[in-house]
Amino acid sequence: MSADREPNLASTKTHAVWQEFGGGHTSFWTICHDLWTHRELIVIFGLRDLKVRYRQTLIGVAWAVLQPLAQMLIFMTMFGLLGSHPAEASVPYSLVLLTGLLGWQVFAGTVSQGTNSLVLNQALVTKVYFPRICLPLSCIVPPLLDLLVSLPLLGVMLLICQQPLSPTAVLAPFFVLGIILCSAMAAVGLAALNALYRDVGFAVPFLLQTGFFLSPVVYETSALIPTQWRWLFHLNPLTGLLEGLRWSLLGTPAPTLSEALITLAAMSVITVGCVRYFLRVDRFLADRI
Amino acid sequence: MSHLVLQVDRVSKRFQIGTREPYYRLSESLYHLGNAARQWPRKLWRQGTRCITETEATTRDFWALNDVSFEVREGEVVGIIGHNGAGKSTLLKILSRITEATSGRIRVRGRVGSLLEVGTGFHPELTGRENIYLNGAILGMSRAEVRRRFDEIVAFADVEQFLDTPVKRYSSGMYVRLGFAVAAHLEPEILIIDEVLAVGDAAFQKKCLGKMSDVARSGRTVLFVSHNLVAVRSLCQRVLWLDHGESRDINETGHVLQQYLSDIQRPCLEKHWGTPDTAPGTPAVRLKRIAAFSDNEDPRQLTIGSSIHLEIDFWALEDQLLLNPSVVLQTAEGVPVFNTYPMLRNSILAEPLSRGEYRCTCTIPPHLLNDETYRLQLYMIRDRSACEWRIDDALLLTIADDTSREEWYGKVIGAVRPQLSWSAIPLLSAPETTGTVVEGT
Known part of the structure; x- marks a missing residue:
């Protein structure tokens, strides 16, 4: 027993901080402190979802590679039959497609899982306390691992097309981080909205389908969208991020400075808006979910 | 210290109960969109935080916790x-x-x-x-x-x-x-x-x-x-x-x-009626009062360790009635535990009663009931066999456990918990601890 006590005393010391909450008093500092102590939870939730997802499947994680591969082949065939590709001719279209699809997969996977994250874990939300934002945030983990698994596919395609990797490729992780941020924030906002209005759960698959065509996944904006309308497309931060990702990896036309600024502004608005909305809903989530 | x-x-914690939950569905928000298109984004935001809407007047506040x-x-x-x-x-x-x-x-x-x-x-x-x-x-x-x-x-x-x-x-x-x-x-x-x-x-x-x-x-x-x-x-x-x-x-x-x-026992331990007009019963006999109390310092506190006394007062409104009360104690689920009625010899109940007020008392001994809630059903029997009237749930008795136990804090099951005498004696002294027993040496 005495051997037990020593770590106890130590833990009392580290936790001997007053935390205050209730009636709108919960300070931002408390929220951040909480998120920090529960940081491992995000990964554990993510891995749990991953384990559960691929349990009792035959080919398991190979699905992560198979899906973008199949989609790439379908769109290549389709536009091949049409006789023209909605992209600049300087880079093989298959690579344009694959980078777009891989980026989109991170977003779509996170958002579709994230929207339902609170509702699916209702039992947890109403019975135990933990920072609830961990649930939608954790939904980024499985799509991210899927992306890692399917990166070799991109490598193979680069070899097949004999496309040299441009030196700007070192910047690619920043664009991926941008996509991760957008996906996570959309998941956070939609999860809160879905907790109150289950309609959101129905709308999201449809919105994702629309978003697939409104974002430059299977096309390049420079090849398809008239110049005077491009700013409109860049209000969707994924446009800038996907174009940027392609630019860094393949050397397709880079987004202009004004387009980059619009993208950054849109990302900031989404981040602040979604987090604030979530924290507001969080206060009575257990009563209303 | x-x-x-x-x-x-x-x-404090307030819940809102009422005719209308403040928009649960998006369609309801969309309905309000028609009314106040300009305010809608603000409203969606606000009611996400606090349900301040024009419907608030029709909802009632319920304070689950107050100060x-x-x-x-x-x-x-x-x-x-x-x-x-x-x-x-x-x-x-x-x-x-x-x-x-x-x-x-x-x-x-x-x-x-x-x-x-x-x-x-x-x-x-x-x-x-x-x-x-x-x-x-x-x-x-x-x-x-x-x-x-x-x-x-x-x-x-x-x-x-x-x-x-x-x-x-x-x-x-x-x-x-x-x-x-x-x-x-x-x-x-x-x-x-x-x-x-x-x-x-x-x-x-x-x-x-x-x-x-x-x-x-x-x-x-x-x-x-x-x-x-x-x-x-x-x-x-x-x-x-x-x-x-x-x-x-x-x-x-x-x-x-x-x-x-x-406190929890007060409401169910006594019932009484001021006049025969309002009292339950039949024109021949009506119940005036029924009460239960214990020997504890606070007689309203019924415990396993104390006797429980029942008092039944009634009005006999006709002459020459041969009456006796009869009590059935039931568990909370309504399963009868026992039925008890007065032994009639040496009692005024042995003879027909004249008009007037009478009191019957009955004592339930300590260490008979369990720490349960019991329902008390009262019968008035006429001529030893005919039920004149019956009152279900005349009283609700909640018995508390005032015994102190060392080892086991859980529930002792059973409709009753009588104190019975137990003893233990050794049958074999000092059993052999070695594995082999050698016989006949």
Whole structure:
């Protein structure tokens, strides 16, 4: 027993901080402190979802590679039959497609899982306390691992097309981080909205389908969208991020400075808006979910 | 005196009940879009935060907690008691931060671990091992901390062989054991427990209670909600009594429990009627008063250890009635426990009664009833065999357990709990401990 006590005393010391909450008093500092102590939870939730997802499947994680591969082949065939590709001719279209699809997969996977994250874990939300934002945030983990698994596919395609990797490729992780941020924030906002209005759960698959065509996944904006309308497309931060990702990896036309600024502004608005909305809903989530 | 670990300062929680839930569906919001298109984005935002809408006038506020304040010091075990719906669960949910108070504030020093329902953090598809880590993370522990406690948790829950089995294949007992084990070994500075003793077998209950007092002894604080007053009495130094969302009392355990017991029993212990016109019965005989009381300091407090006296007063409104009352005591579920009626020899009831008021008394001996709620059914019998009238639930008797027990705090089952004499004697003195017995040497 005495051997037990020593770590106890130590833990009392580290936790001997007053935390205050209730009636709108919960300070931002408390929220951040909480998120920090529960940081491992995000990964554990993510891995749990991953384990559960691929349990009792035959080919398991190979699905992560198979899906973008199949989609790439379908769109290549389709536009091949049409006789023209909605992209600049300087880079093989298959690579344009694959980078777009891989980026989109991170977003779509996170958002579709994230929207339902609170509702699916209702039992947890109403019975135990933990920072609830961990649930939608954790939904980024499985799509991210899927992306890692399917990166070799991109490598193979680069070899097949004999496309040299441009030196700007070192910047690619920043664009991926941008996509991760957008996906996570959309998941956070939609999860809160879905907790109150289950309609959101129905709308999201449809919105994702629309978003697939409104974002430059299977096309390049420079090849398809008239110049005077491009700013409109860049209000969707994924446009800038996907174009940027392609630019860094393949050397397709880079987004202009004004387009980059619009993208950054849109990302900031989404981040602040979604987090604030979530924290507001969080206060009575257990009563209303 | 040890220092404060928890301060609850004027905490209130409001729920809204009413004809209309403030927009649950998007379609309703869209309906309001027609009315106030310009305000809509603001409204969607606002009602997400606080349900301020024009429908508020039609909804009624319900205060699940109203202005509750108390303080808890390090190492205290504080019980929380109250009727169903008194706000106990709401308070625990606020303290464990599952939901937020409408007003007031809470200051906590250290980590709060709550066990409001056992095993809720478990995912059925994951194995026992994976779930231990998942639960630890939910309660704010790092992987390293869980690893340090892992063997202890597994040993306490007694699930070694099933560690790598998905918990969906666990028996409910194993589920509960694992849940309590994880929560109890996480070493939060404040442990909140709600009715855990209602689940699990006897041996496990004992283990849980033992663990709780260990936790308290090691300087941590426990908040314990239970309907099991025996357990509350044995474990808690102080008790908070909630009544309809308000704090009735927070004080030393014995004091609060005594008040609580006399309070919960008051409404069902006596009924009386002023005049025969309003009284139940038939024109021939009507009930005036029926009451139960005990020999305790507070006669309204019925306990196992004291006699319970019944008094039945009635009006005989006709002459020459041959009457006797008859009492059937039932369990809360309505199962008859016994039927009792007066022995008629040497009683005025042996002869027909003249017009007037009469009183019958009856005494139920101590150590016969269990700590249960009993329903009392009263019959008036005429001419020894015909039922003149019957009153169901004439009284509702709640018997409290005032016996002190050492080993076992759980419920003693049974409709009655008679005190019987037991004895034990050895049959064989000093049994052989060696394995072989040599005969015939």
